[in-house]
Amino acid sequence: MEKTKIILKAEQARRIKILKKILFYLLMTIGMIIVVFPTIYMFSGSLMTLGQIFSTPIRLWPSEFHFENYREVFVRFDLHRYFFNSTLVAIAVIALNVFFCPLVGYSLAKFRFPGRELLFLFILSTMMIPFDVIVIPLFLVIHRFGWVDSYQAVIIPQAMTAFGIFLMRQFIRGTPDDYIDAARIDGCKEFQIFYRIIFPLSMPAITTLVILSFVATWNSFLWPLIVLTSDAKKTLPIALARFLSLYSQEWNLLMAASVIASGPVLILFAFLNKHFIEGMSGLSGLK
Amino acid sequence: MMKRKLFLATAMLLFLTLSFMGTGIGKTKVVYWSHTYATAVDLTNVMIEEFMRENPDIEIVYDHVPHANFEPKLLAAFAAGTGPDAYWIGDWVMPKWIPFGLVESVDHTVWGVKSQEDFIRLFEPGALTAFIMKGKVWTGGISEYNTFSVFYNPKHFREAGIPLPSKSLPMTWKRFSEIAEKLTKFDAKGARVRSGFEGVYGVPIWTVLLLEPQIRQLGGEIVDAEGRAKLTSKESIEAMRFWYELKTKYKATDPSFQIDLLADFAKGRVSMLIAGPWAISVIRSHNPEADMAVMPLPVFEGGKRVTTLYAWAWFVNPKSTVKKEAWKFVRYLSTQPIRWWDKVRYIQPLTGIWPQLLATEPLLETFIEDFKYAQYEFRSRDYYEISEIHTRAFQRVVMENMKPEEALKISQEEAEKL
Amino acid sequence: MKIWKRYSKREVIYGLIFASPAIIFFGAFYIFPIFRAFQISFYKWDILGTPSYTGLGNFKRLLTLGEFYQSLRASLYYAFGTAVPIWFLAMGFALAFNNKFRFNTSYLVIFYIPVVIPLIVWTILWRLMYHPSYGLLTFVTKPLGLVNIPWLTSSKLAMPSIIILSIWKGTPAYMIIYLAGLTSIPKEYIEAAQIDRATKFQTFRYIIVPLLKPVILYVVIISVIIAFQIFDPFYAMTAGGPGSTTRVVPLFVYQSAFHHLKMGIASAASIIFFSMILILSFILLKVFGFEREE
Numbered sequence: 001m002e003k004t005k006i007i008l009k010a011e012q013a014r015r016i017k018i019l020k021k022i023l024f025y026l027l028m029t030i031g032m033i034i035v036v037f038p039t040i041y042m043f044s045g046s047l048m049t050l051g052q053i054f055s056t057p058i059r060l061w062p063s064e065f066h067f068e069n070y071r072e073v074f075v076r077f078d079l080h081r082y083f084f085n086s087t088l089v090a091i092a093v094i095a096l097n098v099f100f101c102p103l104v105g106y107s108l109a110k111f112r113f114p115g116r117e118l119l120f121l122f123i124l125s126t127m128m129i130p131f132d133v134i135v136i137p138l139f140l141v142i143h144r145f146g147w148v149d150s151y152q153a154v155i156i157p158q159a160m161t162a163f164g165i166f167l168m169r170q171f172i173r174g175t176p177d178d179y180i181d182a183a184r185i186d187g188c189k190e191f192q193i194f195y196r197i198i199f200p201l202s203m204p205a206i207t208t209l210v211i212l213s214f215v216a217t218w219n220s221f222l223w224p225l226i227v228l229t230s231d232a233k234k235t236l237p238i239a240l241a242r243f244l245s246l247y248s249q250e251w252n253l254l255m256a257a258s259v260i261a262s263g264p265v266l267i268l269f270a271f272l273n274k275h276f277i278e279g280m281s282g283l284s285g286l287k
Numbered sequence: 288m289m290k291r292k293l294f295l296a297t298a299m300l301l302f303l304t305l306s307f308m309g310t311g312i313g314k315t316k317v318v319y320w321s322h323t324y325a326t327a328v329d330l331t332n333v334m335i336e337e338f339m340r341e342n343p344d345i346e347i348v349y350d351h352v353p354h355a356n357f358e359p360k361l362l363a364a365f366a367a368g369t370g371p372d373a374y375w376i377g378d379w380v381m382p383k384w385i386p387f388g389l390v391e392s393v394d395h396t397v398w399g400v401k402s403q404e405d406f407i408r409l410f411e412p413g414a415l416t417a418f419i420m421k422g423k424v425w426t427g428g429i430s431e432y433n434t435f436s437v438f439y440n441p442k443h444f445r446e447a448g449i450p451l452p453s454k455s456l457p458m459t460w461k462r463f464s465e466i467a468e469k470l471t472k473f474d475a476k477g478a479r480v481r482s483g484f485e486g487v488y489g490v491p492i493w494t495v496l497l498l499e500p501q502i503r504q505l506g507g508e509i510v511d512a513e514g515r516a517k518l519t520s521k522e523s524i525e526a527m528r529f530w531y532e533l534k535t536k537y538k539a540t541d542p543s544f545q546i547d548l549l550a551d552f553a554k555g556r557v558s559m560l561i562a563g564p565w566a567i568s569v570i571r572s573h574n575p576e577a578d579m580a581v582m583p584l585p586v587f588e589g590g591k592r593v594t595t596l597y598a599w600a601w602f603v604n605p606k607s608t609v610k611k612e613a614w615k616f617v618r619y620l621s622t623q624p625i626r627w628w629d630k631v632r633y634i635q636p637l638t639g640i641w642p643q644l645l646a647t648e649p650l651l652e653t654f655i656e657d658f659k660y661a662q663y664e665f666r667s668r669d670y671y672e673i674s675e676i677h678t679r680a681f682q683r684v685v686m687e688n689m690k691p692e693e694a695l696k697i698s699q700e701e702a703e704k705l
Numbered sequence: 706m707k708i709w710k711r712y713s714k715r716e717v718i719y720g721l722i723f724a725s726p727a728i729i730f731f732g733a734f735y736i737f738p739i740f741r742a743f744q745i746s747f748y749k750w751d752i753l754g755t756p757s758y759t760g761l762g763n764f765k766r767l768l769t770l771g772e773f774y775q776s777l778r779a780s781l782y783y784a785f786g787t788a789v790p791i792w793f794l795a796m797g798f799a800l801a802f803n804n805k806f807r808f809n810t811s812y813l814v815i816f817y818i819p820v821v822i823p824l825i826v827w828t829i830l831w832r833l834m835y836h837p838s839y840g841l842l843t844f845v846t847k848p849l850g851l852v853n854i855p856w857l858t859s860s861k862l863a864m865p866s867i868i869i870l871s872i873w874k875g876t877p878a879y880m881i882i883y884l885a886g887l888t889s890i891p892k893e894y895i896e897a898a899q900i901d902r903a904t905k906f907q908t909f910r911y912i913i914v915p916l917l918k919p920v921i922l923y924v925v926i927i928s929v930i931i932a933f934q935i936f937d938p939f940y941a942m943t944a945g946g947p948g949s950t951t952r953v954v955p956l957f958v959y960q961s962a963f964h965h966l967k968m969g970i971a972s973a974a975s976i977i978f979f980s981m982i983l984i985l986s987f988i989l990l991k992v993f994g995f996e997r998e999e
Contacts, residue, residue, distance in 0.1 A: 041833075045830075104723060111720025114717070119724060128978075129742065129975055132962050207885065230350070240825070266821055543856065543857060672964075686858040687947055
């Protein structure tokens with residue numbers, strides 16, 4: 001009798017487990033749909049004809065798929081050039097950020113020197129000032145360097161961000177000191193400690209930094225708009241904004257253009273995340 | 288190792304900089320900026336090519352920026368001492384930009400005339416008044432000359448049994464409200480499906496374009512002789528009351544109902560709107576079979592007939608080092624009004640233009656009538672501040688149903704602090 | 706010179722060396738503009754003419770201007786209305802995604818999409834959705850009998866409407882930061898807690914939160930600072946309306962600088978705004994920030 005009770009209980013437990021799993025997936029899917037609702041709208045809008053988007057009754061999903069919208073956007077807009085520029089700028093900015101932000105974050109997190117907190121506060125405060133007030137003097141600085149309408153003008157001011165430095169500082173703060181102390185006792189040089197220990201340990205943070213930097217620079221609009229004048233160097237968001245003005249009534253094309261513009265970041269994100277999630281299980285302390 | 292990396296990085300940077308240093312050595316470069324407007328951009332590009340063919344020693348570098356970012360970009364460039372050699376901008380900034388030396392007095396010799404007075408005579412009488420200050424003419428020509436009349440959908444009128452209005456005689460604002468009420472439709476659940484009228488309620492320049500003629504019709508002005516706002520004048524309150532009743536009493540308009548005014552009209556969601564001649568081609572591009580007709584801007588009973596007037600025009604930067612060439616280019620752009628009308632639907636008031644335009648677009652008949660009673664917007668260095676304050680009052684009335692006296696009182700207090 | 710007793714020489718030297726890129730960078734690109742902005746706040750300057758000294762005139766004017774207070778209030782409402790829900794939602798989702806389950810990556814990517822879409826486009830999407838008769842939200846509101854809801858033109862609804870779309874867009878970004886933090890927690894700690902029969906909530910409260918404190922602090926402060934700087938939806942969707950209810954400080958500054966050409970006022974407003982954010986950051990630091998490493 002006892003035995004059957006135990007077996008029954010095990011059965012119950014298993015069923016509850018499966019039920020829990022189903023519930024979880026169900027909730028996640030529903031949650032996903034709610035969260036992603038606007039995005040679905042954008043994708044479906046990009047495949048409709050103009051007449052269908054704002055017609056009554058309101059349609060969420062197009063009856064036929066008009067993929068030609070995408071071709072239309074490319075044709076009208078010569079997106080290749082803008083794509084190239086945005087990619088070039090993004091790669092440069094990410095490379096610079098990945099190099100400098102962890103370095104500075106490390107120094108602010110683990111080294112004690114006079115003026116450290118003040119420096120940190122100063123870096124932080126650069127985030128608190130509305131850009132409109134800085135834009136004209138910053139433009140003057142760039143003008144004095146002779147960098148107006150150049151790639152540097154867009155890349156260099158984004159080489160380091162207060163957000164990135166702050167992020168790295170917080171993550172590295174959470175890293176136990178033992179590794180660093182041990183390495184010092186072993187006679188390692190400071191820079192070696194940085195790229196052999198700190199850097200690898202901060203991989204999740206650095207991956208996040210890459211993603212966030214990419215998003216920020218890929219979508220940055222106002223500064224490139226002000227500082228770039230020749231068509232050959234313009235970046236994607238500027239093209240998108242023009243699209244907005246030029247074809248402000250063609251919502252379907254606009255949505256297609258947005259899908260195209262958002263594509264690369266998502267691909268990068270998906271790619272990085274695979275590594276991310278694989279790294280998740282592996283990260284249990286290095287030696 | 289580090290040294291080599293550093294060297295490579297510098298080399299790359301140098302290479303990148305040099306490779307983008309730009310070509311075109313030997314030609315005179317003229318930089319021209321405009322805001323982004325599809326058909327205008329296309330025509331400009333075509334004209335640039337033609338101009339460069341006729342003038343092989345001049346190179347035109349053209350950049351266009353979305354409307355909202357155009358002024359900031361111009362101002363940032365001017366502040367740094369750079370900026371385009373030629374550009375266009377609207378008439379309302381003249382009171383500030385002329386004294387600041389951002390525009391150059393016109394070089395009439397490029398047009399082949401003997402004096403600035405002769406230059407003025409190239410245009411319809413009164414067209415250039417906004418651009419004449421201190422006895423000098425500051426523009427090279429008007430690119431866009433506008434007044435506002437009423438677009439309406441004749442099909443909706445016929446369905447509702449409303450007789451089609453006259454093309455030349457304006458109706459009263461009261462009748463206008465009644466018609467708008469009749470044309471507004473709700474569905475079974477009470478949701479609005481069509482508005483008799485919609486206007487632009489959140490953009491400062493539109494506020495002036497809509498309210499100022501009304502105030503003037505009643506004999507008032509938005510500003511006094513010194514350029515200070517008098518928003519609580521009885522004419523101002525009266526004009527605002529029209530909008531108050533249009534929303535609350537006639538329920539003919541609802542600011543939340545519009546997304547894209549011209550598209551809404553083209554698709555039949557809005558029966559009437561107030562706009563300029565440029566709207567004709569935009570509406571047609573949304574819906575080539577759109578039913579549209581034009582009637583004159585209504586007037587108040589017992590009031591004068593006044594309509595609005597605003598223009599965009601071409602200018603040359605006084606700091607430019609290639610002024611002669613810039614004026615040459617501006618002249619090329621500004622002396623082909625038929626093409627601008629054809630492709631972009633911009634009216635350019637060169638002398639004797641009206642009959643030529645009317646021949647291609649019969650809808651212009653009413654606009655031409657309304658142009659006769661058109662007056663430029665008020666001149667003030669505080670144009671932006673006052674129009675923004677006025678817009679806030681407008682929104683309080685039309686979005687929050689505040690009484691006009693109250694809303695304008697708040698605004699007048701804000702304006703007095705200027 | 707003998708304060709060196711508190712610091713180890715090596716730390717100071719290498720600390721400064723590693724921090725030097727930031728010193729150079731921010732020095733070159735930010736010191737001048739920020740100093741200029743600070744300077745200009747004491748002048749009247751219309752960008753194009755010559756500045757004229759006005760001492761504290763701009764500050765006096767702003768502090769007696771009702772509209773400026775309205776802007777500050779709108780900014781506070783928006784910043785905390787957006788940031789606080791994000792703190793919780795981002796953590797919740799991060800915890801959910803921290804488990805290994807099928808389609809984890811796909812869900813994550815889909816969830817992340819709103820972050821990637823440019824704010825301008827996101828704003829337009831929502832503007833279409835908020836239309837009282839033809840927008841997608843009517844799918845939900847009409848069955849409930851609600852019609853003609855003025856999402857963007859009512860003084861009560863305008864700000865919440867913008868807050869909603871901001872939360873929607875911002876949550877995934879902060880979620881991945883939390884997720885990164887969660888993955889840095891060595892599995893052994895969690896396993897140890899499970900062996901000790903701790904409930905999920907106890908594990909969260911006593912192990913995860915303490916270990917994540919630096920990251921939590923980051924999310925809390927950054928979300929507020931960023932929210933204060935947001936501009937696009939206020940410019941494109943409501944233009945600060947109705948009246949001044951959504952006229953947040955960045956919009957106020959933009960209008961003052963580029964429409965009114967009153968750079969002095971814009972700078973002074975930015976300084977006041979900046980001070981407010983600084984003070985708030987300090988308060989948040991005290992509440993959420995902790996370990997003073999010495």
